[in-house]
Structures are given as C-alpha cells and as structure tokens.
Amino acid sequence: VNEALVRQREVTLVDLVDRLLGGGVVVAGDITLAVADVDLVRVSLRALVASVDAVAGAGAQAEPRQPTAAAGGGR
Amino acid sequence: MILLQAIGERDGELVAFVQNGVDQPPKPDEDALRGHDDAVAALMADGPVLPVRFGTVLKREEDLDELLKERESELRARLAHVSGRVEMGVRVTWRDPHPARPRTGRDFMQAKLERVRAARRAADALHPLLQELSVDSVLQLNPREDTAFAGAYLVEKRDIERFAERANSAAAVVTGPWPPYSFSEATVDGG
Numbered sequence: 001v002n003e004a005l006v007r008q009r010e011v012t013l014v015d016l017v018d019r020l021l022g023g024g025v026v027v028a029g030d031i032t033l034a035v036a037d038v039d040l041v042r043v044s045l046r047a048l049v050a051s052v053d054a055v056a057g058a059g060a061q062a063e064p065r066q067p068t069a070a071a072g073g074g075r
Numbered sequence: 076m077i078l079l080q081a082i083g084e085r086d087g088e089l090v091a092f093v094q095n096g097v098d099q100p101p102k103p104d105e106d107a108l109r110g111h112d113d114a115v116a117a118l119m120a121d122g123p124v125l126p127v128r129f130g131t132v133l134k135r136e137e138d139l140d141e142l143l144k145e146r147e148s149e150l151r152a153r154l155a156h157v158s159g160r161v162e163m164g165v166r167v168t169w170r171d172p173h174p175a176r177p178r179t180g181r182d183f184m185q186a187k188l189e190r191v192r193a194a195r196r197a198a199d200a201l202h203p204l205l206q207e208l209s210v211d212s213v214l215q216l217n218p219r220e221d222t223a224f225a226g227a228y229l230v231e232k233r234d235i236e237r238f239a240e241r242a243n244s245a246a247a248v249v250t251g252p253w254p255p256y257s258f259s260e261a262t263v264d265g266g
Contacts, residue, residue, distance in 0.1 A: 013108075015166075019112075019256035020126075021103065023126070024256050024260065027128070
C-alpha cells in the first residue's frame, strides 16, 4: 500500500485542527498541566481557516473545488 | 514536564510515547500540529497507537505509570479496536457555500432546515458505501458552513486504496491515512 501517496492529498489546516484538537485520548485531572487556551486557539484557528478559504476561493477559481452535494433545490 | 503524544502497545506492554524535558506546553500553531501528527503517524508503522489530545503535558513522569495502570483495560480495548487499521477522512463541500441571503426570520429557518436535509441526503448517498469498506465510523452533518458532511472511517490497511477510490469517485475530499484520532476516545463497541 502506498500510504505516502494517499496521505499527501489535501491535508488542510482544518483537517489537522479537527483531529488533533478534537480527537485523541483525553487525559484530565491533577496530573496534567492542560494547555489552558486550546479551546480558544481552536476557535481562532477555525477563524483563520475560514478567512484563508475565502481568500483562496476568491483568487483561485481555476482550482476545482470538488463540489458534490447540491445545496438542495428551491433556492 | 513531559509531553504525552501517544499510547501504544509494544510486545504486549502498554507504552507511552513522550517528549521529555519540555519547558512549556506547545503553542498550537500549524507547525506544532503537523509535528505532532507526523510523530504519531510514524509510530503507527511499528504497532497500534492511540494519539493523545494535542498539548497534553504531564507534571511528573511518575504519573504516567499510574495513568496507564488506571486506564489499562479501556486503553487496551481501544488499541485492539484500531490495530491494523487507520483513520480515513472524507469531506463533502457545498457547491454553493453562500446561498441567497434570507430576507426574513422565516426564510432563514427554512434555508437552515433545507441545508440540514440536503446534508442528510448527501450523507445517505455516500456514507453507507464507505461503511461497507470500514469497521467503524463517525459522521458529522454540517460541521462547518462550507461542508455538508465530514466523516471519519476506521479502515483496514489493506482496504485504504479501495476506500480512497470509492470516496474519490463520489468527488469527496479524502484525507489520510491518519492515526485513529476519531476512534481513541469514543466508547468501543467491539465492532
């Protein structure tokens, strides 16, 4: 299996953020020194992702965006 | 302080993969996130691992043994569930990310409802096909404004390419293989 090949595709910041800050084993309690502002950072990273998406979308229409789901009829 | 990156099983033993002598919790910027992901992905090559939530820093190394002992059965069950498998990500984005601006509150609610229904239809069309090639999955409808649905699928290593082809043929964005981020904390149903 050529894992490297598959892995390079479209790994965007939002994919990383969703998984690394939203998934994984959670260790809580006295023994951890939690990163206090991860939730805040999560929000700001999402905002960053959104703004980067918007800029890229405006400037790079030639890039196909893989649209599949029709947004529903009637609008 | 030590940075806890992953928990794995090696030669039948539960082991923690850490970075020692860390001065402070890592700043969650893109480089650090990619670094964490690369480290965990590399560990996956040598045996099953569960990634630990990014930025988990322990005060003392002794606490690690206690943690592994305390949660041993739960961690072992999860490791067994992900062993030989990887996480694949699938996203389907809207063709039209910003539909016409609603004029009234009623239009707004109507549009929102229609989005939910359309996301459900999109998921119904693809999700079952991807479930056939996976052993577990987590599905989110409308996780972000531009995304109809996002799924995480736990896939046998031998099925990675078939899985990617099937999702690609539906023009979904496929990412992976990932360490099993989305299957490390949920209750293991033995599936």
